[in-house]
Amino acid sequence: MFTAATMAVSITMALILIRAFLGPTVYDRVLAVNAFGTVTVLIIGLIGFLTERPEFLDIALLYALINFVGTIAILKFFRYRALGRTSEANSQATNGEAAE
Secondary structure (H helix, E strand, C coil): CCCHHHHHHHHHHHHHHHHHHHHCHHHHHHHHHHHHHHHHHHHHHHHHHHHHCCCHHHHHHHHHHHHHHHHHHHHHHHHHHCCCCHHHHHHHHEEEEECC
């Protein structure tokens, strides 16, 4: 049973990597990277459970948080072309108004 699950997860990760490299749009690639991170969190948690080492669950939670923050940052960058301010704040700053 463990071998079948390992093979299924390996095939899933291979298909996700193919989507990440061949995705027709940037959003397909971002979604693939996010899915890869989610499967990685699953694997880390599963390894922690099988080896009876609960500290792996802390590592899995940290990796999930980093995956979430990274995905939000990438999507914000593609939407506004900047990570610091929104495009509305950038246009106000260039017009001489104070940015909030």
